[in-house]
Each structure stands twice: as C-alpha cells, then as structure tokens.
Amino acid sequence: SQQGEEDPQALSIQEGENATMNCSYKTSINNLQWYRQNSGRGLVHLILIRSNEREKHSGRLRVTLDTSKKSSSLLITASRAADTASYFCATDGGAQKLVFGQGTRLTINP
Amino acid sequence: GEEVAQTPKHLVRGEGQKAKLYCAPIKGHSYVFWYQQVLKNEFKFLISFQNENVFDETGMPKERFSAKCLPNSPCSLEIQATKLEDSAVYFCASSSLLGANVLTFGAGSRLTVL
Numbered sequence: 001s002q003q004g005e006e007d008p009q010a011l012s013i014q015e016g017e018n019a020t021m022n023c024s025y026k027t028s029i030n031n032l033q034w035y036r037q038n039s040g041r042g043l044v045h046l047i048l049i050r051s052n053e054r055e056k057h058s059g060r061l062r063v064t065l066d067t068s069k070k071s072s073s074l075l076i077t078a079s080r081a082a083d084t085a086s087y088f089c090a091t092d093g094g095a096q097k098l099v100f101g102q103g104t105r106l107t108i109n110p
Numbered sequence: 111g112e113e114v115a116q117t118p119k120h121l122v123r124g125e126g127q128k129a130k131l132y133c134a135p136i137k138g139h140s141y142v143f144w145y146q147q148v149l150k151n152e153f154k155f156l157i158s159f160q161n162e163n164v165f166d167e168t169g170m171p172k173e174r175f176s177a178k179c180l181p182n183s184p185c186s187l188e189i190q191a192t193k194l195e196d197s198a199v200y201f202c203a204s205s206s207l208l209g210a211n212v213l214t215f216g217a218g219s220r221l222t223v224l
Contacts, residue, residue: 033212035215040217041217041218042114042201042203042215042216042217042218043153043201043203043213043215044215045212045213045214048212086150088152088153092211096158096165096166097143097155097158097166098143098155098211098213099155100145100152100153101152102151102152103150103151103152
C-alpha cells in the first residue's frame with residue numbers, strides 16, 4: 001500500500017461536531033504535513049509536524065504524530081460547512097519529495 | 111507573484127495528440143514539482159526541478175512525458191502522443207526550501223484525452 005494512507009476514505013458529520021482523520025505511513029520521516037483540497041482546486045497547506053513533535057495546534061486544527069506506530073491524526077474541532085473538502089497527509093520520508101495518500105473526503109452537513 | 115499560476119485550466123486532446131501544460135512558480139521559489147491526480151485520488155509525483163535543473167524525475171513516464179524549467183519562462187510539462195489514461199489533473203507546486211518544505215500548489219490543469 002502507499003505511503004501516507006488516510007482513514008476513513010469518507011466522513012460525513014454535522015456542523016459543529018468534531019472530525020478526526022487518520023494517516024498511516026511506512027518509512028521513517030523528517031516531518032508530516034496535512035493539506036486540504038477544495039473541489040476543483042489545488043492543495044492548501046494546513047500544518048506541518050516534525051518527527052520529534054507529538055502534537056501541534058493551529059486554530060481549530062490539532063495534529064498528533066506517533067512515530068512508533070507510524071501514524072498521525074488530524075482533528076478539526078467545531079466543524080463548519082466551509083471545512084467540507086478532501087484532506088491529505090503527506091510525508092517526506094527523506095526522499096526530498098512529498099508523498100501523498102489517497103485522502104479523506106470530509107462532508108459537513110448544515 | 112504570490113501564487114502558482116497554471117495554464118490552461120482545461121485542455122482537451124484526441125488520443126495521440128500532444129499536450130503541453132505551463133506553470134509559473136512563485137517568484138523566488140527555486141523548486142518546482144509536478145504531480146498528477148487521477149479521479150480525485152492520490153497525487154502521483156512526476157518530477158521536480160531546482161531552478162532549471164531536473165532534481166528528481168523518478169515519477170516520469172519517460173517515453174512520452176517531458177518537462178522543462180527554463181530561465182525567465184514558465185515551466186512546462188509536455189505529453190507526446192497522449193493516451194486515455196493520461197486524463198487527469200496536473201498540479202504544479204513550488205517551494206523555497208527542499209527537505210522540510212511546504213509546497214504551494216497551483217489550481218491545476220485538467221487534461222481530458224478523448
């Protein structure tokens with residue numbers, strides 16, 4: 001399977017609820033990033049967490065990283081309709097390029 | 111500029127025809143990346159440049175794909191003799207720092223091969 005696999009593939013929740021997405025990867029990393037893709041648009045960088053960090057916050061976003069399990073999670077709190085998008089994790093794996101997973105499609109229902 | 115500009119937004123080609131896509135990275139960014147996204151799924155890395163030099167081309171189908179980043183010109187990705195499976199959205203991204211870099215993506219160019 002690919003480096004940076006997201007779980008679940010699709011998630012539908014009510015506005016105001018929290019959304020959690022998970023990412024697993026295979027090789028060692030220097031950092032892990034999360035990106036958002038709105039329909040018909042390119043990726044937008046959300047947050048970067050380094051391999052020596054365990055948790056990072058940015059506004060309503062909370063990212064955790066467990067290098068022993070080679071996994072990361074993205075939590076969006078108090079979701080809004082505008083959060084509807086696909087979310088991708090990306091790892092560098094020391095290969096000087098980002099490798100993206102297949103993404104989680106998040107739908108926020110009003 | 112402060113955005114990665116990709117043209118055209120949509121390109122339609124008949125199978126076997128040539129397709130050429132362009133990308134103007136953010137001014138001051140030395141690294142350019144091309145990715146292919148098929149059916150809104152994962153992003154497949156194609157090639158990266160450091161200024162006008164190819165840095166990593168391990169993702170390129172070399173027999174039909176080529177790319178350039180020449181000084182004072184937009185970068186380009188060219189597909190000779192397109193095939194149906196080349197239908198995808200091609201994204202260009204640029205970065206100022208290789209390694210722990212944050213990529214800034216363009217809006218993509220959708221290629222439809224009929």
